[in-house]
Amino acid sequence: MKWLQNILDVWRHEFIRVLHDEGVLVFFLVVPLLYPLLYAYLYNNETVREVPTLVVDNCKSSMSRDFLRRVDATCDVKIIGHCADMQEAQELIRKHKAYCLIYVPSEFQKNILEGKQSVVELYSDMSGLLYYKAVLSSCTEVSLEMNQDIKMQRLVGATKEQAETFAYPIKYEFVPMFNTQSGFATFVIPAVLMLIIQQTLVLGVGMIMGDEHEKRRKGIVNLHVQGRKPLTILLGKAGVYLCFYAVIAAYFVCIPNMFSLIHIWQWKSMLAFMLPYILSCIFFSMIISVFARDRESFIVLFVFLSVPMMFISGISWPGASIPSVWKALSYIFPSTLGINGFVRITEMGALASDVRFEIVGLWIQAIVFFVIAWLLYRKNYLSKQDL
Amino acid sequence: MVLSVVKREIKRLLSRPLYLFSMILAPLFAYIFFPTLMMEGLPTDLPAGVVDLDNSSVTRQIIRNLDAFQQTKIVAQYNNFAEARTAMQRGEIYAVYYIPEGTTKEALASKQPTVSFYTSASYLIPASLVYRDMKMMSEYASGAITRSTLYAKGYTEDQAMAMLQPIKMEMHAVNNPLLNYSVYLSNSLLPAILMILIFQVTIYSIYSELKEETSKEWLAMTNNSIYKAVIGKLIPQFFVWMLMGVTCLVVLYGNCHFPLNSGLLPMVALMFVFVVVCQGFGVFLCGALPSMRWSLSIATLWGVLSIPISGFSFPQMAFPPALQALSYLFPMRYYFLIYVDQALNGWSFGYTWLFYVCLLAFLILPICVMGRLKKFLLEYHYQI
Numbered sequence: 001m002k003w004l005q006n007i008l009d010v011w012r013h014e015f016i017r018v019l020h021d022e023g024v025l026v027f028f029l030v031v032p033l034l035y036p037l038l039y040a041y042l043y044n045n046e047t048v049r050e051v052p053t054l055v056v057d058n059c060k061s062s063m064s065r066d067f068l069r070r071v072d073a074t075c076d077v078k079i080i081g082h083c084a085d086m087q088e089a090q091e092l093i094r095k096h097k098a099y100c101l102i103y104v105p106s107e108f109q110k111n112i113l114e115g116k117q118s119v120v121e122l123y124s125d126m127s128g129l130l131y132y133k134a135v136l137s138s139c140t141e142v143s144l145e146m147n148q149d150i151k152m153q154r155l156v157g158a159t160k161e162q163a164e165t166f167a168y169p170i171k172y173e174f175v176p177m178f179n180t181q182s183g184f185a186t187f188v189i190p191a192v193l194m195l196i197i198q199q200t201l202v203l204g205v206g207m208i209m210g211d212e213h214e215k216r217r218k219g220i221v222n223l224h225v226q227g228r229k230p231l232t233i234l235l236g237k238a239g240v241y242l243c244f245y246a247v248i249a250a251y252f253v254c255i256p257n258m259f260s261l262i263h264i265w266q267w268k269s270m271l272a273f274m275l276p277y278i279l280s281c282i283f284f285s286m287i288i289s290v291f292a293r294d295r296e297s298f299i300v301l302f303v304f305l306s307v308p309m310m311f312i313s314g315i316s317w318p319g320a321s322i323p324s325v326w327k328a329l330s331y332i333f334p335s336t337l338g339i340n341g342f343v344r345i346t347e348m349g350a351l352a353s354d355v356r357f358e359i360v361g362l363w364i365q366a367i368v369f370f371v372i373a374w375l376l377y378r379k380n381y382l383s384k385q386d387l
Numbered sequence: 388m389v390l391s392v393v394k395r396e397i398k399r400l401l402s403r404p405l406y407l408f409s410m411i412l413a414p415l416f417a418y419i420f421f422p423t424l425m426m427e428g429l430p431t432d433l434p435a436g437v438v439d440l441d442n443s444s445v446t447r448q449i450i451r452n453l454d455a456f457q458q459t460k461i462v463a464q465y466n467n468f469a470e471a472r473t474a475m476q477r478g479e480i481y482a483v484y485y486i487p488e489g490t491t492k493e494a495l496a497s498k499q500p501t502v503s504f505y506t507s508a509s510y511l512i513p514a515s516l517v518y519r520d521m522k523m524m525s526e527y528a529s530g531a532i533t534r535s536t537l538y539a540k541g542y543t544e545d546q547a548m549a550m551l552q553p554i555k556m557e558m559h560a561v562n563n564p565l566l567n568y569s570v571y572l573s574n575s576l577l578p579a580i581l582m583i584l585i586f587q588v589t590i591y592s593i594y595s596e597l598k599e600e601t602s603k604e605w606l607a608m609t610n611n612s613i614y615k616a617v618i619g620k621l622i623p624q625f626f627v628w629m630l631m632g633v634t635c636l637v638v639l640y641g642n643c644h645f646p647l648n649s650g651l652l653p654m655v656a657l658m659f660v661f662v663v664v665c666q667g668f669g670v671f672l673c674g675a676l677p678s679m680r681w682s683l684s685i686a687t688l689w690g691v692l693s694i695p696i697s698g699f700s701f702p703q704m705a706f707p708p709a710l711q712a713l714s715y716l717f718p719m720r721y722y723f724l725i726y727v728d729q730a731l732n733g734w735s736f737g738y739t740w741l742f743y744v745c746l747l748a749f750l751i752l753p754i755c756v757m758g759r760l761k762k763f764l765l766e767y768h769y770q771i
Contacts, residue, residue: 022680023684027684041710042710045705048702049705067554094728096738111549112553112554115549117549117554118555119557120556121557122557124558125732126562126570127727129568130701132558146553146554150553150554151553154550165499167551168499168533171499171529172502172503172504173501173503173504174503174505174518175506176505178509179509182514184511184701187511262509293405296594297405299684300405300584301405301408301409301413303587303690304580307417307580308420312424314510317425317568318433318510318512318513320432320481320513321427321430326420326423326424344476351476355477
C-alpha cells in the first residue's frame with residue numbers, strides 16, 4: 001500500500017498548497033460560487049416585457065383604437081405614445097425612447113367593413129431580436145383574436161363554433177416543451193455552469209503549474225513532488241481537484257432549483273454524467289497546464305476562448321448548423337459534450353440512456369486525456385529531476 | 388525619452404510568443420471563427436420529426452410541405468409521441484409535429500380536428516425558428532381547405548384572403564430584414580473579445596515589469612515620469628490593437644457585408660476611442676487594486692461579464708434595476724449603443740454624442756490611479 005500512501009501524500013500537500021493560494025482559490029471557489037448567481041440574477045426576468053412602442057394611428061376609428069388597446073394590454077408591448085406621423089415617431093426612436101412602431105393606415109376600418117384585407121405595418125429596431133419578437137407576436141396574437149370576431153360577423157347567421165370551423169378546418173396548438181416559457185435564464189444558465197467548470201479548472205490548474213514552473217526557474221523545487229513517480233503526482237493532484245469540483249458540481253446542480261428554473265433531473269443519471277465530465281475536465285486542464293510558463297499567462301491565453309466554446313457547443317447557435325470543421329474541433333473540449341448532456345438531463349428529463357453518446361464520449365475523453373496527461377507529466381517531472 | 392520606452396516595449400513584445408498569440412493570433416481566430424460558424428446567417432434545415440397517426444394523402448402532403456420550408460427539415464417519422472419525445476431528449480430533433488388519427492376525415496366532416504407541435508425550447512434559437520415554420524404550415528393547411536371552399540362559392544383570390552385573414556400584420560425588420568443572427572452576435576462578440584484581450588495584455592505587460600523586477604529600470608528611462616513611461620509602453624501596443632480593430636471592421640463590413648449605414652470612417656473613429664478606453668481601463672485596474680495580482684482576475688471578471696451586460700442578446704431593459712445601472716460601468720455597453728446608432732441604423736452623430744462622452748469619461752479612471760501605480764512600480768517587491 002506504499003503507492004496509495006504516496007498518492008495521499010501528494011494529495012495532502014497539494015490541498016494545502018491550493019488553500020494557501022488566493023489566486024487559485026479565486027478560480028476554484030469565488031468564480032464558481034458567484035458567477036452563476038450573477039448570471040441567474042441578470043436573466044431573472046427570463047424574457048423582455050413591455051417593450052416601449054409608438055403608434056401612428058391614421059385611421060383613428062373605433063376598430064383601430066380597439067386593436068391598439070388590445071396590443072397595449074399584452075404583456076410584451078407597452079404603447080408609450082401616439083405620434084402624428086412617421087417622422088415624429090422616427091425622431092423619438094432615434095432618441096432611444098422607443099424600439100418599435102405600429103402603423104395603422106387610414107383605410108384600416110374601411111377595408112374591414114368592405115370585406116377587404118387590412119394591413120397593419122410593424123417596424124422594429126433590430127438592435128435586439130427580442131424587441132422584434134415581442135411586437136410581432138403580440139400584434140399577431142391580437143389580430144388573430146379580432147379576425148375571429150370579424151369572420152363571425154361576415155358569415156351571417158353562423159355561430160361562433162361554425163365560424164371557427166370554417167376559418168380553421170384543422171385547429172392547431174403549440175406546446176413549448178422543457179423550457180416552457182422560452183426563457184433566457186433557463187436557456188443560458190445550464191450551459192454557463194458547465195463552461196465554468198471547465199474554464200475555472202483550466203485557469204486554476206494552469207496557475208498552479210505555472211507557479212511551479214516559475215519557481216523552478218528560480219531554483220525553488222517543489223519538495224512534495226520531487227522524486228515521486230509522475231503517475232503518483234498526477235493522481236494525487238487530480239484527487240484534490242476532484243474534491244473541489246465534486247462540491248462545486250453538487251452546488252451547480254442545485255442552481256436551477258434555487259432560481260426556480262426548470263429542473264427535472266434525476267440523480268442517478270446526473271451522477272452517471274457528472275463524474276466523467278469532471279474527470280474529463282480535470283485531465284484536460286492538467287494536459288494544457290504543462291504548457292503554462294508562469295502564473296498568469298493562462299488567464300491571457302484562455303479566458304477569451306470561453307466565448308467561442310460557448311457558441312461551438314450548439315446550445316446557442318444550433319449544432320445542426322455548425323460547419324463540420326468546427327463541429328469536429330468542438331469534440332476536443334469536454335464542454336461541448338458536457339453542455340449538451342447537462343441541458344438535456346436537467347431541463348429535458350433525459351435519462352443516462354438518452355445521453356449515452358455524451359457519457360461514452362466523456363469517458364473516452366477522460367481516458368485519452370488521462371494517458372496524455374501522464375505522458376506529459378513524465379516529461380515534465382522526470383526530465384527536470386535529471387537536470 | 389518616450390521614444391526609448393517605445394523601442395524597449397517593441398523588443399519586449401517580440402520577445403515572448405504570448406504577445407504574438409494574444410495580440411494577433413487570438414483576435415484573428417475570433418474573426419475567422421464567428422463569421423464562419425454563423426455563415427448561414429439564419430440557420431436552415433433544422434432537424435424535426437413527425438408523428439403522423441393519420442397517414443392520409445392530405446397529411447403526407449402537409450409533411451412534405453413542412454419539409455420544404457427553409458428552416459425545417461423532417462428527418463424522421465415516429466410511431467408514437469413517446470418515441471418522438473425520446474428523440475428530443477437525445478438531441479436528435481428540435482421539434483415534433485403531431486397529427487392524430489382521423490384528422491383528414493374529421494376535417495372533411497367539419498369536426499375541426501386539432502394537430503399539435505412541440506418544440507424543445509431548451510435550444511431557444513432553433514426551437515423558435517422551427518416553431519415559426521410549423522405555425523405557418525398549420526395556418527396554410529387550414530387556409531388551403533377554407534380557400535377551396537371559398538373559391539367554390541365564387542370568391543376571388545383577394546376576397547378569399549380577406550375572408551381568411553381580415554387583419555394582416557406586415558413586419559419590417561429595419562436594417563436587418565433577413566434576421567441574420569450573425570449581424571446581432573458577431574458585431575458585438577468580435578469587439579468584446581478584442582476588449583478582453585486588450586484588458587489582459589495591458590495588465591500583463593505592466594505586471595510583468597514587476598515580476599521580472601525591471602519596473603525601476605523602465606521608470607528610470609523617463610526620469611520617473613509615470614505618464615511618459617506608461618504612454619511609451621502602450622503606444623506600440625496601441626498600434627497593434629488598432630490594426631486588429633480595423634481588421635475586425637473590415638471582416639464585419641467588408642467580408643460579411645453587414646449593415647454599415649454610417650460609412651466606415653465613423654466606425655474606425657469608434658474603434659479608435661474604444662481601443663484607447665480599453666487600454667486605459669487596463670491601466671486603471673493595475674493601479675486600483677490592493678495588489679496587482681488581483682488585476683488580471685478582476686479584468687477577466689469585468690471582461691467576460693461585459694458580454695451579457697452590454698445587452699446585445701438579452702436587452703438591458705429586461706435586467707433587474709441594479710444590473711441596469713451596473714451596465715453603464717462597462718465600456719462595451721457604449722460600444723454596442725454607438726454601433727447600433729451608427730453602423731446599423733446610420734443615424735446622425737447628434738443622437739449619439741452622449742454615448743461618446745460616457746465612453747471617453749472612462750479615461751478619467753486611469754488618471755486617478757497613476758500615483759498609486761507609480762508607487763507599486765517603485766516600491767513593490769514581487770514575492771514568489
